[in-house]
Amino acid sequence: MRIGCIGTGGTGKTTTLRLLEPYTEFPYQPGVMRGVFKEQNVPAEANQHKMSAIDRWRLQKAGFDKKIAQDDANPVGLFDRTLLDHMIYCMIWAWERITDNTCKSMLLLTRENLEAYDLLFYFPLYDWDVPDDGMRENRYASRLAWDLMARSFLADVKIGPIIMPNDTPQARAEFMLGEIQKRIRVGGAPVAQAAR
Numbered sequence: 001m002r003i004g005c006i007g008t009g010g011t012g013k014t015t016t017l018r019l020l021e022p023y024t025e026f027p028y029q030p031g032v033m034r035g036v037f038k039e040q041n042v043p044a045e046a047n048q049h050k051m052s053a054i055d056r057w058r059l060q061k062a063g064f065d066k067k068i069a070q071d072d073a074n075p076v077g078l079f080d081r082t083l084l085d086h087m088i089y090c091m092i093w094a095w096e097r098i099t100d101n102t103c104k105s106m107l108l109l110t111r112e113n114l115e116a117y118d119l120l121f122y123f124p125l126y127d128w129d130v131p132d133d134g135m136r137e138n139r140y141a142s143r144l145a146w147d148l149m150a151r152s153f154l155a156d157v158k159i160g161p162i163i164m165p166n167d168t169p170q171a172r173a174e175f176m177l178g179e180i181q182k183r184i185r186v187g188g189a190p191v192a193q194a195a196r
Helices: 013-023 033-039 045-050 053-073 083-097 100-115 140-156 169-183
Strands: 002-006 077-079 119-122
Touching (some): 013 077, 053 083, 053 100, 119 169
Parallel strands (some): 002 077, 002 119
C-alpha cells in the first residue's frame, strides 16, 4: 500500500508518520529534498534567496526527479511527501526558469503520481508556531503560498485527500491509522493494529 502526505513544511507530516510507522507494516519513506540540499552543498532552504534562478531550478528539479525515482523504487510505504509537494516548490523557487512545455509535463506527471497512491492525507497550514530547524523556510507568506497552490491543484484535478485534523501528533497518528484500517484489509483482518 502506498500512503502519501501532502503539506507545506512544518505541518506535522514527519512527526505523524514516525508515530504511525511502528503500528503498520508499511516502511517510512522520508522526504528526498534534504538529501538533495546536502548533495548540492546548500545548507538551508532559505539559502536559495541568494542563488541564481537557474541554480534554484537545478536544485528543485533535482528534488522533483529524485522523488520520481523514490516512488519508482518503493511501491509500498508511508511517504513523507508526494510529487505535488516538489512541483509546488519548483513553482515557488524557480517559476521563471520553467518553460511552458516543462510545466505542462510536470503537471501531468504530478497528477499521475498522486493517482498511484492508495491513500493521500492533506496536512493543512494551521496557525502553529514552527520551530526553526535550520533547514526549512519558515516565513508564513511562503508557507501560505505553498498551501494555496496545493489546494488549487487538488481541486482542479478533483483529487480529494483525507484532511488531517488540527490535533496533537498522537491523535493525528491514531486518526491516520484509523483511516488506513477502514480501507485496507488483508484476509479479513486490519493490516495495522495500534498498540493499546
